[in-house]
Amino acid sequence: MRKRILFISLLISVNVFSQNTLKLNPEPSTVKINKDIYGHFSEHLGTCIYEGIYVGEDSDIPNIKGYRKDVVEAIKELKVPVLRWPGGCFADTYHWKDGIGPKEDRPSIVNVFWGGVTEDNSFGTHEFLDFCELVGIEPYLSINVGTGTVKEAVEWVEYVTSSNKSPMTDLRKKNGREKPWNVKFWGIGNENWGCGGEMAPDYYANIYRNYSAYIKGDDFQKVICGPSGDDVEWTETILKGLGGKNYLAQGLSMHYYTLPTNDWEGSKGSSIDFGEDMWFSTILNTMKIEDIIKKHLAIMDKYDPNGDIKLIVDEWGTWYDKLPGTKEGFLQQQNTVRDALVAGINLNIFNNHAGRISMANIAQIVNVLQSMILTKGAEMVKTPTYHVFKMYNVHQDANLVPIQLETENYQFEDKSIPALTASASEKNGTISLTITNANPNKPVSINCELGSKSKIINSKIVTGKKITDYNDFGKKEKVTTSNFSVGNIKNGSLKLEIPAHSVILIQLKLNK
Ligand code: AHR
Secondary structure (H helix, E strand, O other), rough: OOHHHHHHOOOOEEOOOOEEEEEEOOOOOOOOOOOOEEEOOOOOOOOOOEEEEEOOOOOOOEOOOOOEHHHHHHHHHHHEEEEEOOOOOHHHOOOOHHHHHOOHOOOEEOOOOOOOOEEEOOOOHHHHHHHHHOOEEEEEEEEOOOOHHHHHHHHHHHHHHOOOOHHHHHHHHHHHOOOOOOOOOOEOOOOOOOOOOOOOHHHHHHHHHHHHHHOOOOOOHHHHHHOOOOOOOHHHHHHHHOOOOOOHEEEEEEEEEOOOOOOOOOOOOOOOOOHHHHHHHEEEEEHHHHHHHHHHHHHOOOOOHOOOOEEEEEEEEOOOOOOOOOOOOOOOOOOEHHHHHHHHHHHHHHOOOOEEEEEEEEEEOEOOOOOOOOEEEEEEOOOHHHHHHHHHHHOOEEEEEEEEEEEEEEOOEEEEEEEEEEEEEEEEOOEEEEEEEEEOOOOOOOOOOOOOEEEHHHHEEEEEEOOOOOOOOOOOOOOEEEEEOOOOOOOOOEEEEOOOOOEEEEEEOOOO
8 A cells, every 4th residue: 555655656757848747646645744754853962952942041041941932932833743862973972860960960071972062961851851841842862872771771761751660760750850751752872883883783783672672661662773875785784683573663763964065074065155066966965865765665665564664864954064163063054045945855755755754853953954943142043944844844744645746857067856846735625735946047837737626725935035045143034934926726727936946835725
């Protein structure tokens, strides 16, 4: 069933000569776009946690129990479904007991991966889980496998989720929390092929089995560390390494970052100062994720034909050179119209694979890499990526509507990529259709066959005047959401002209 739906939903072809067309399937599929595809990631890295989310109760910056008020409000508005913490690479150096109890008694550690700064552990398990409760987010905790132990992990699970009497629950109560928190997502290790221990896949698979055997709880979704990009050998070996005990994992993580230059060692490219060459390579590299996803899904189908283990893209987004003048290892970058396109394209791809992708977490929520929010002292801006996520949140928990898209190419020098990407969903009789146009030089006209008896109830656009536009502190937003005017549906068809470098949403109501 799943395969058939995927087949229909992915009939997306590229055609230079024919008219651009988008056909909506008359019926939505039974595949639900899991709201967690719109998930986020927060790490003890740079100013993501401290300054970005948490300023402490004594700060002059308006806060609620130490959490920045402006950030809390912006995140609530975004309808963030799930947030991963405490890393990232940081997670495999993190000992959760350092971050509980009276703050003055908490030991400090050195954040070896991110700038070598001192981590005072003033933001720990209580602060994170209380933040999630305050904002209405599901927490996703990353367990330390690299430098941790099974015992430490089991105690964390008990501390957080148990309602029985035990030494760990007594400790939790002593630290002020009577009731357990509701945590169902547990990642067992992060990037264990790299910063999480430089492990070989078969070695990690065994370690994973050991951890997973003791991490138990109702409805737990345990996530095995999957590949970096297209490392199919890692995926194959760890799934084989489960030895048929697939019940030990409910999710397999995958990380894929978009680098304009594809060069991890040298320059990745600037986040604000770029021309069409870097625009093109960024979009091209973003689009590559779809083939990579397909390769991993094929392996998952082989070892898990029932589809019980879901793919979780728990780190994705753009990664550029750090902004001039910012600290080494803080991964601070700006966010332009280009990032809006990257977000829209990725989310369309994830929606179209919602049959097997159950979660995705963009890196990261505040002040690091492709952020939703940037802060500077008491100031805050919402990035172009924020606006795309907010516009797309209509897809959360909606049913995927299969589409057929025929799109012209966007050509740059001797290379070309599809100009348009799209996805659609249905919820309570409303169809939501999102389309991206990556061509920075011209609008693209498309004929959308929507079926009869429908009327447009909403149409929005996220774009800016220039591809390098971004939202700066203390200035009017240059890249934001505005109304997008469209014509009428005639005989079930709607002609749209998608402006250059833009992301749009059209919502239709089906007349009964
Ligand atoms: O998001 C930054 C880093 O990228 C994470 O800590 C790590 O998991 C990945 O390599």
